[in-house]
Amino acid sequence: MPQSQVPYPHAFENPPRIGIRPAIDGRYGGVRESLEEQTMKQAERVAAFLSDSLRYPDGSAVECVIAPSCIGGVAEAQASVEHFRENRVGVSLTVTPCWAYGSETMDMDPLVPKAIWGFNGTERPGAVYLAATLAAHVQKGLPAFGIYGKDVQEAGDESIPADVQDKLIEFCRAGLAVALMRGRSYLSMGGTSMGIAGSMVDTSFWEKSLGMRVEAIDMSEFSGRMKVGMYDPDEYERALSWVKENCPEGEDYNETSKKRSRDNLDEEWETSVKMALIARDLMVGNPRLKEIGFPEQSQGHGAIAGGFQGQRQWTDYFPNGDFLEAILNSSFDWNGKRAPYIVATENDALNGATMLFGHLLTNSAQVFADVRTYWSPDAVRRVADYELEGRASDGILHLINSGPASLDGTGQQSDSDGNPAMKPYWEIGDEEVRKCLEATSWHPSISEYFPGGGWSTRFCTRGGMPVTMARINLVAGLGPALQLVEGWTVELPEKVHDLLDQRTNPTWPTTWFAPRLTGEGAFSSCYEVMNNWGANHGSFCYGHVGNRFVTLASMLRIPVYMHNLNAERIFRPSSWKAFGTSDLEGADFRACAAYGALYR
DSSP: OOOOOOOOOOOOSSOEEEEEEOOOOOTTOOOOOOHHHHHHHHHHHHHHHHHHHHHHTTTTOEEEEEOSBBBOHHHHHHHHHHHHTTTTEEEEEEEESSSSOOHHHHHHOSSSSSSEEEEOSSSSSSSHHHHEEEEHHHHTTTEEEEEEOOOOOOOTTOOOOOOHHHHHHHHHHHHHHHHHHHHOOEEEEESSOOGGGGGGGOIIIIIHHHHHHHEEEEEEEHHHHHHHSOHHHHHHHHHHHHHHOOBOOOOOOOOGOOOHHHHHHHHHHHHHHHHHHHHHHHHOOOOOHTTTTTEEEEGOOOEEEEEEEOTTTTTSSSOOSHHHHHHHSSSEEEEEEOOOOOEEEEHHHHHHHHHHHHHHHHHHHOOOEEEEEEEHHHHHHHHHHHOGGGGTTTTTTEOOOOOOOGGGGGOEEOOOOEEEEEGGGGGGHHHHHOOOOOOOOEEEEEEETTTTTOOOEEEEEOOSEEEEEEEEEEEEETEEEEEEEEEEEEOOOOOHHHHHHHTTTTSOOEEEEEOOOOOOOSSSHHHHHHHHHSSEEEEEEEEOOHHHHHHHHHHOOEEEOOOOOOOHHHHHHHHGGGGSSSHHEEEEEEHHHHHHHTOO
């Protein structure tokens, strides 16, 4: 597995591990002795499978830690707690092929995501342990995921059935996301942008729901650092040279009287590059700053996500943050390929949290966008004399960012069949990086919007890419709630795209999006998807991965009030069934209300 090419810190150092707890029948005198080898081998197989299947955001294999012994009672359960604490375990997975004493062997840590795989065999009732211990979890108010194979296996069968594999990965991927967020920071670079509610950063949400802190800096930090040269001067020169070579300039759409001079544009490039370096250093630190005389600032704020206020107090006088947001959110820059830095436009922290979820669940870049316009078939026909068809036949949503989006969002990367994709950085080829850069043009920002200048990205996402759009909203009286929609990117003929796109600012990146419709509720039509969206912003990631968002949301006790998933794709803690088995959306709301925020 190739490691990041970036010589600077990233947000996910010393990541949490998965703890494997082999539970066993504690009765010595023949029973326990006959099960020791089988039980420990089950744990070892699961650990090997998870390490082979999952990756941290930096590309390294996920690490598993097995309890120092099989767990047959309270003393061994307590010993496993100490062992896991010493080894940075953030996710707990109990496995067993047999009966064990449920409430004596269960994991009691209320903050660690937990699951149990009870082997489905008849010789020794691992499935009975699963049911008994899940009942204890439900009774004690400690939600746990139950993993129960569909088919009975022979006692000596050492395979992990496909359905069990799917649930192990689903649980561990979301559990690691929870653990990766815990104790980290969101960096609010500036404050509220243009009265946008999402940029009124709610520290209670980050602390109680995600286990993170909110760090805040005034935007004068940027001007101050630029004034005193608080950035790596060698990297700055390298970055500026890379930008000149790889970021082609496009048309200046400003009116003649508002066009800026070449000298001004060059200066805006220089400032934009410095801003990108400074934003990254503020988030994660940079040891080079210590070498050049800034030891305090070299530490950064431990941020795995952040937001840049920009408009208007900054952009009325300084270049906008489009370049810094676009390049940091991408999977590559002048240092090479690396994991994205999650940065929300306009400091919309709720979209930032959603982008963070998507990144941790896919390891790929995210695209921040305005959910700008619903284009009905009739409106497209009237404006462009074009008939929408296929997945777009009920209309399309215009996702266009009044700022940047990750360059991965061009769709110029490809899956194994050559279809457009957005991939973890370690799967991206050099040629794909080149295509992403070539598909993006950089335009002098529109002076009416950005009096201080700056550069805006422009691209149009390739069609046919499966994506999931999501958004966390804060609801008075309810708290955080998640909505999501799976669908596909759509490619329009160039003439049609131009006619629709240039009705708004033509310097912004565009994605045409067709949601998957179910014929019911918010998904009865494309119009209703737009009509039920909870804010002016959303973010999307590659793949139909809404089920991953739902699993993660349940761990954090965040209800999901809008999704287009089939019921069989939804995996939540076992106790959710106690709140209703027919109305799953209502049960989710009731369970989340009963348990409350994870870190309350």
